[in-house]
Amino acid sequence: MIRSVLGFCGGHGPKVLFIGVFLGLAIPDLAALLRPHIGPIVGVLLFLSLLRIEWQAMSGYLRRPFSLIALLVWLLVISPALIMVLLLPLPLPGALETALILMAAAPPILGASAIALLVGLDAPLAIVAGLSATLLAPITVPPISFWLLGVELEVSTYEFMLRMGLVVGGAFLASLLVRFLAGTTRLRSAAREIDGAIVLVMLVFAIGIMDGVTQTLFTRPSTVALWVLAAFVANPLLQILAFLVFIKLGRSRALTAGLMSGNCNMGLLLASLPESTDYDVALFFALAQLPMYMLPALCLPLYRRLLPASQHST
Structure with missing residues (x-):
């Protein structure tokens, strides 16, 4: 029964995520129950991803670091500066501008x-770049947030790096142990089930981060509507810009760069923002999960159209 459920979720991942992201809004009590577990969920998700991919492919990007470095500069430095410039002529609420720049x-x-x-x-590119960017974030996010917004993050660089190191290091060690005990062949045969577990863990995260959003939807619907619209503009905009910037690397890598550029880990920032930060900033971080979970399913026809040609160009 469990294997059947995991297999179904693994085979229909984008569609399951598309539907499941609304559970946190529809069942606010469930969102409140899962919210305290968001931190460990990130580590579990990384662990499952490390089980699923081929590590040899990851090492290839480390041996050819130029494109990886360029992607990291884009993700951590250029993107927030570009968003700030694009927002200058727009009469948006201050909290929304802050949230969009921090997102980028x-x-x-x-x-x-x-x-x-x-x-x-x-x-493999997504996990190498994602891990590298996460480890660099404690160094880049505090000064960038201060320079662009005048916002000082309360958490120290050492504390932030230690927290991320525990998450990343724990996931790596656990995946190494499972790889050693199970073997590569058995992991490959369980690929569909691992994909299904990944989908379920992502659902738990999406539900938990929606805690409190439903109440805000009823009390301030116009604010929620504007925040959702901004999220559905910013996410694909960053994806398109990254795709165009990195198209010379091949379509598959450019699309992956776009995926990473638009889907940002705002959960990390929630723990480090000062208590005086406007609640509306955190509200945007929650609502920005909607395009993260819905766009992959909507973009599947586009990926299927573009990827066959990309396989010959990379």
């Missing part, structure tokens, strides 16, 4: 590799 400054979600697996993109 954040590293990609660690689940980007999982989404890349589900839609057929370059998962």
Whole structure:
């Protein structure tokens, strides 16, 4: 029974995520129950992604670091500066401007590799760049947030790096142990079930981060509508810009760069923002999960159209 459920979720990942992201809004009590577990969920998601991909492909990007470095500069430095410039002529609320720039400054979600697996993109690139950006985020996000917004993050660089190191290091060690005990062949045969587990873990995260959003939807519907619209504009805009910038690397890698650029790990920032930060910033971080979980399913026909040609160009 469990294997059947995991197999179904693995075979229909983008569609399951599309539907499941609304559970947190429809069942607010469930969102409140899962919210305290968001932190460990990130580590579990990374662990499952490490089980699913071929590590030899990851090492290839480390041996050819130029494109990786260029992608990291884009993700952590150029993207937030570009968003700030684009927002200058727009009469948006201050909290929304802050949230959009912080979103662009954040590293990609660690689940980007999982989404890349589900839609057929370059998962090794997603996980190498995602991990590298996450480890660099404590160095880049505080000064960028201060320079662009005048916002000082309360968490220290050492504390932030230690927290991320525990998450990343724990996931790596656990995946090494499972790989040693299970073997590569058995992991490959369980690929569909691992994909299904990834989908379920991502659902738990999406439900938990929606805690409190439903109440805001009823009390301030116009604000929620504007925030959702901004999220559905910013996410694909960043994806398109990254795709155009990195198209010379091949379509598969360019699409993967776009996926990482638009799907940012705002959960990391929630823990480090000062208590005086406007609640509306956190509200945007929650609502920005909607395009993260809905766009992969909507973009599947586009990926299928573009990827066959990309396989010959990379």
